[in-house]
Amino acid sequence: MGLPGWLAPVAGAARTVEPRQLSRFLPPEDGAGRPSAVLVLFGEGPHGPELLLMERASSLRSHAGQPSFPGGAIDPEDGDPEREGPLRAALREAEEETGLDPSGVQIFATLPALYIPVSGFVVTPVLAWWRRPTPVAPVDPGETARVFTVPVSELTDPDNRVTAVHPSGYMSPAFSVGPALVWGFTAGVIDRLLHYAGWERPWDRERRVSIDRKA
Numbered sequence: 001m002g003l004p005g006w007l008a009p010v011a012g013a014a015r016t017v018e019p020r021q022l023s024r025f026l027p028p029e030d031g032a033g034r035p036s037a038v039l040v041l042f043g044e045g046p047h048g049p050e051l052l053l054m055e056r057a058s059s060l061r062s063h064a065g066q067p068s069f070p071g072g073a074i075d076p077e078d079g080d081p082e083r084e085g086p087l088r089a090a091l092r093e094a095e096e097e098t099g100l101d102p103s104g105v106q107i108f109a110t111l112p113a114l115y116i117p118v119s120g121f122v123v124t125p126v127l128a129w130w131r132r133p134t135p136v137a138p139v140d141p142g143e144t145a146r147v148f149t150v151p152v153s154e155l156t157d158p159d160n161r162v163t164a165v166h167p168s169g170y171m172s173p174a175f176s177v178g179p180a181l182v183w184g185f186t187a188g189v190i191d192r193l194l195h196y197a198g199w200e201r202p203w204d205r206e207r208r209v210s211i212d213r214k215a
Contacts, residue, residue, distance in 0.1 A: 006049055009199070011109055011127075014110070017192070018112070019113075023114045025114060027115045027122045028115065033121060034120055035073070036089065036121045037071050037086035037089040038068070038069035038071030038123055038125055038189075039071055039100075039126050039128060040127045040128065041070075041130050042128070042129055042130065043130035044130075044133075047153060047154075048153055049151070049152040050149040050150060051150050051190070052069075053067050053148055053180070053182065054144050055147075055148070055180065056143065056144065056145065057143050066186075069186055070097045070098055070100070071090055071123070074086060078092065081124075091107075091126075098147045099134075099136050099139050099147075101132075104130065105130060105131070108127055109126075110126050110127065111127065112124075114189075150180075152194075152199065154175075156200065156201050158202060160177055161176075161203035161204070161207070162175075162181075164183035164187070164208075164211050165208050165211060167210075172187055173191040
């Protein structure tokens with residue numbers, strides 16, 4: 001099935017973007033890092049194009065309370081991490097975390113694998129179109145606090161854009177949308193997708209928000 005016309009810029013950007021254009025943190029050359037994948041799922045909501053996100057439970061050791069894409073480690077049964085593994089892992093993890101029905105999801109691209117130094121994960125963002133939406137909600141409250149969608153129009157609104165400053169000194173683009181502050185790896189991927197799809201609007205990078213919790 002074809003993609004909606006508004007997704008064409010995203011699909012085009014995914015075909016041409018280089019790893020260094022997405023992040024300065026790339027997979028170690030020695031092959032270190034645990035292969036994983038996240039699902040970057042675009043849907044069509046009442047307010048136009050939107051993205052599916054989730055908030056991780058506050059009790060987790062890693063990334064507690066942080067909004068993120070659904071996703072996780074690539075398991076052996078998912079297949080080759082260099083081929084079908086990321087696609088299967090992204091869908092499997094999304095189903096396990098949000099109750100998403102994978103049969104209604106159309107994968108259309110992957111981005112180059114990126115690295116998260118703090119956790120040691122090598123992450124492949126898997127881009128998909130939610131062609132047949134189904135209800136989503138936390139499957140395990142011990143892992144997922146909530147599941148929500150964010151209109152792309154809110155992500156591109158300059159009033160919702162800030163620079164997040166972590167206690168370590170790390171700074172990254174962030175999005176203040178509703179009760180959520182999307183920052184870190186997730187915000188970095190969204191920021192670059194908006195930029196290379198031509199959706200980014202000028203925003204004040206000097207507006208800063210301090211992060212008072214560990215990544």
